[in-house]
Amino acid sequence: MPELPEVETTRRGVEPLVVGKRLRSIVVREPRLRWPVSLPDSLPGQRLLSVTRRAKYLLFVFEEGVLILHLGMSGSLRVLPDETPYLKHDHLALIFEGERSLRLHDPRRFGSAHWQPVDAGGEALEAAGRHRLLSGLGIEPLDPAFDGAYLKTRARGRRLAVKNFIMDGTVVVGVGNIYANEALFLAGIRPTVQAGRVSLAGYEVLSRRIREVLGSAIQMGGTTLRDFVNQDGNPGYFRQVLNVYDRAGEPCPLCGQPLKGIRLGGRATVYCSKCQRAQGFRP
DNA sequence: ACTGGCTCCTGAGGGC
DNA sequence: TGCCCTCAGGAGCCAG
Numbered sequence: 679m680p681e682l683p684e685v686e687t688t689r690r691g692v693e694p695l696v697v698g699k700r701l702r703s704i705v706v707r708e709p710r711l712r713w714p715v716s717l718p719d720s721l722p723g724q725r726l727l728s729v730t731r732r733a734k735y736l737l738f739v740f741e742e743g744v745l746i747l748h749l750g751m752s753g754s755l756r757v758l759p760d761e762t763p764y765l766k767h768d769h770l771a772l773i774f775e776g777e778r779s780l781r782l783h784d785p786r787r788f789g790s791a792h793w794q795p796v797d798a799g800g801e802a803l804e805a806a807g808r809h810r811l812l813s814g815l816g817i818e819p820l821d822p823a824f825d826g827a828y829l830k831t832r833a834r835g836r837r838l839a840v841k842n843f844i845m846d847g848t849v850v851v852g853v854g855n856i857y858a859n860e861a862l863f864l865a866g867i868r869p870t871v872q873a874g875r876v877s878l879a880g881y882e883v884l885s886r887r888i889r890e891v892l893g894s895a896i897q898m899g900g901t902t903l904r905d906f907v908n909q910d911g912n913p914g915y916f917r918q919v920l921n922v923y924d925r926a927g928e929p930c931p932l933c934g935q936p937l938k939g940i941r942l943g944g945r946a947t948v949y950c951s952k953c954q955r956a957q958g959f960r961p
Numbered sequence: 962a963c964t965g966g967c968t969c970c971t972g973a974g975g976g977c
Numbered sequence: 978t979g980c981c982c983t984c985a986g987g988a989g990c991c992a993g
Contacts, residue, residue: 680987712969712989734987751986752971767971786970788987811989838964847988855986943965945986 680749682819682852683895685734688755692780693729695757699774700725701740708769712750712790715770721745721793726774730803733815733851737806738772743795744806745772750788756781816849819888824850826882833873833881840876841869842943844888853888855945856923857895861887862949863922866960869947870940880958922948 680688703722709715724740731737736755738745749755760777770782770791782789796805806812816832817824832849833840841862844853853861862869864887867880876884898919921931923946926939930950940947953960 712987748987750970750988784970785972786986788969836963842965845987944967 680734680751680753681854681856681895682734682892683857683898685736685749685852686731686896688749689729689731689736692755692757696726696772696774696778696780697729698726699776699778701772701774703773705771705773706769707764707771708767708787711769711784711787712748713792715791717745717791717793718743718795727802732803732806732812733818733847734854735812737803739802739806742798743793744802744809746790746792746794746806746809746811747782748790748811749782750784750786750790752786753782753784753789756783814848815851816847817851819850819852819885819892824885824889826878826880826885829881829885830876830878833876836873838873839869839942840867840871840873840884841945841947843873844884845943845945850888852892856920857888857891859923859946859948860891860921863954864891864960866954866958868951868954868956869942869949871956875956877957883958883960922950924948 701722701724704717706715706717720742721740724742726738726740728739729736730739734748736747736749738747758779758781760773760779762779765783767785768781768783769787772780774780782791792809792811794806794809796802817828833843836843841858844850844861845855845858859869861884865880865884867876867884922937925937926948927936929935930937930953932953933950935950935952937948938951
């Protein structure tokens, strides 16, 4: 379940290994991902110009279009010599010049791969942004324009739980279940409060915490030993730095009271009923 | 316009 | 030890 920090770490790990290289061939070993994988015959022969990211989508910008990859919740990428045997669940391989093979490994197949062509002279990322999977996405959490005022405006009149609200990708992208739980804990806001009832001050703290928790996880990803060339393309979580996620019943790190575990929108939700209140109170 | 629920899939983990 | 069962989760989609 790569969250945004893992996707960004993957991007940074893979980019220097393949950017600038020409694609030789594609192997689709299992087209049945979340949507059937269908890539054009014109893709081999194109040079890879850059690897960027929008939300949890990785964008491989080629000369004539953009390959849009999503890692779902069990996907990972590795770059290996082409002669390396395939593993079970290696569904897609992009073989670049120099016999480097970029492989998508995804046991649960919630991931996806799409091709978005770019007209000659057109701007690739703009074109990718028009893809149906990307066109409705909200702001990036690390964008400076993502702040309390933005969240407050978007939350006006909305009655869903604030946790579900910040996990809504049309509002802000990349806030998965783990980091939603963590950010709400750090902000002192109870996950079940209606989004429209959280104050501007509450959203100012929350937006800052979201940025911090995602930003520091990306930093950690950069400093954690993670090898995209050998076996370990699969980023692990940093459970030791998580305050509440997967810790229902354990003592609250702040007050010691047992953390409460509930389900919200079908997702595991953990919070401290003493430290997390309707408006939050931690600056 | 909103909201909550369903869905895809496999591996991990619990129970016995 | 080993088998069987349950369940988690990203996010698009749909029904109410």
